[in-house]
Amino acid sequence: MAKITGDIVIDIERCKGCEVCTTACPQEVIAMSKEVNSKGYNYAIKVNANCIGCANCAVVCPDGVITVYRAKV
Amino acid sequence: MVETFDKPEIRTPENLVYSKTKVLTDNVLSYCPGCGHGTTHRLVAEVIEEMGIQNNTIGVAPVGCSVLAYNFFDIDMQQAAHGRAPALATAIKRLLPERFVFTYQGDGDLAAIGTAETIHACNRGENIVIIFVNNGIYGMTGGQMAPTTLPGMPTSTSPYGRDTQIMGNPLKITELVAQLPGTYMVTRQAVHTPAAVRKAKKAIRQAFENQILNKGVSFVEVVSNCNSGWKLPPVKANEWMVNHMFPFYPLGDIKINGEMVK
Ligand SMILES: Cc1ncc(C[n+]2csc(CCOP(=O)(O)OP(=O)(O)O)c2C)c(N)n1
Ligand code: SF4
Ligand code: SF4
Numbered sequence: 324m325a326k327i328t329g330d331i332v333i334d335i336e337r338c339k340g341c342e343v344c345t346t347a348c349p350q351e352v353i354a355m356s357k358e359v360n361s362k363g364y365n366y367a368i369k370v371n372a373n374c375i376g377c378a379n380c381a382v383v384c385p386d387g388v389i390t391v392y393r394a395k396v
Numbered sequence: 397m398v399e400t401f402d403k404p405e406i407r408t409p410e411n412l413v414y415s416k417t418k419v420l421t422d423n424v425l426s427y428c429p430g431c432g433h434g435t436t437h438r439l440v441a442e443v444i445e446e447m448g449i450q451n452n453t454i455g456v457a458p459v460g461c462s463v464l465a466y467n468f469f470d471i472d473m474q475q476a477a478h479g480r481a482p483a484l485a486t487a488i489k490r491l492l493p494e495r496f497v498f499t500y501q502g503d504g505d506l507a508a509i510g511t512a513e514t515i516h517a518c519n520r521g522e523n524i525v526i527i528f529v530n531n532g533i534y535g536m537t538g539g540q541m542a543p544t545t546l547p548g549m550p551t552s553t554s555p556y557g558r559d560t561q562i563m564g565n566p567l568k569i570t571e572l573v574a575q576l577p578g579t580y581m582v583t584r585q586a587v588h589t590p591a592a593v594r595k596a597k598k599a600i601r602q603a604f605e606n607q608i609l610n611k612g613v614s615f616v617e618v619v620s621n622c623n624s625g626w627k628l629p630p631v632k633a634n635e636w637m638v639n640h641m642f643p644f645y646p647l648g649d650i651k652i653n654g655e656m657v658k
């Protein structure tokens with residue numbers, strides 16, 4: 324059976340650090356950075372390579388910050 | 397070097413499964429972090445994109461935090477006086493019946509100052525969509541009590557909680573408009589989890605499709621958060637919403653195809 328892998332691209336300058344995406348991810352891929360963006364928000368970052376491209380994070384993000392890719396490998 | 401966990405090899409157009417809809421502009425939303433207004437905007441915009449009606453839709457923005465909605469939707473928009481969005485939408489739809497027309501309103505706009513316009517548009521059966529974002533508070537002006545504020549809920553004008561003996565009862569305007577003959581679809585949704593978002597989007601899609609039938613108002617309430625007004629961080633505000641708002645404002649369909657859901 325083909326394995327599914329995914330990747331997300333986070334537009335960190337648009338992220339407001341609300342953390343809603345972190346609770347929506349089934350793979351615990353997302354956490355908040357220690358650094359802040361130019362608006363002063365701690366932004367979302369990936370902390371592992373376990374993304375499966377389910378898009379849960381993107382559909383709950385109020386600011387449309389996340390782009391999602393999914394592929395069979 | 398910091399590990400990024402990027403997989404550039406899979407970032408190809410055919411593998412793209414989600415990106416921000418082009419029906420939203422690139423303007424940064426004026427909403428607080430985690431505010432459900434942003435998510436609700438996105439769902440409406442995605443429905444407009446998927447139905448291919450970007451050039452054929454007119455939205456009406458309210459007064460409230462979403463007063464600037466016309467900066468965020470890349471469609472024709474008007475902005476109504478406080479609470480008057482359903483009246484303005486009535487005029488637009490009657491003059492341009494081929495267009496898809498929707499209002500986007502908060503609870504202070506729709507269920508306080510605009511109660512009369514809401515009820516009469518719903519009773520007349522105007523062929524419009526109403527998107528009603530209910531966060532139980534006047535977000536924009538500093539978190540004052542709204543007609544929709546829950547019993548016991550603290551706000552800046554009910555700092556010890558809403559005492560219904562003095563301040564009256566919350567208004568379930570969604571159940572109220574469902575009773576009127578002019579509403580064709582009435583539903584209550586939320587946008588705090590992936591499953592809720594996907595369901596809310598289906599409801600908004602149905603509401604827009606109903607306009608082709610010309611059978612009256614399709615009314616979609618989105619029970620939402622107001623992190624600033626509730627004085628909670630976004631994830632905690634969503635938990636509070638599940639524990640307090642949902643028991644009083646239960647999610648689900650109330651009226652479908654002109655029939656009350658049992
Ligand atoms: C005629 C008039 N009265 C009062 C106001 C002040 N005002 C601005 S927004 C608002 C209420 C907004 O609450 P809501 O509709 O719930 O929107 P939210 O910001 O919570 O999304 C009020 C009372 C106004 N702008 N115009
Ligand atoms: S796409 Fe799914 S698995 Fe990947 S980061 Fe988002 S929620 Fe997690
Ligand atoms: S949900 Fe969006 S805005 Fe909020 S932290 Fe995640 S990426 Fe940033």
Ligand code: SF4
Nearest residue numbers: 428431461535622623
């Ligand atoms: S004040 Fe409340 S409703 Fe307004 S943007 Fe902030 S969180 Fe959203």
Ligand SMILES: [Mg+2]
Nearest residue numbers: 502503533535
């Ligand atoms: Mg409100």
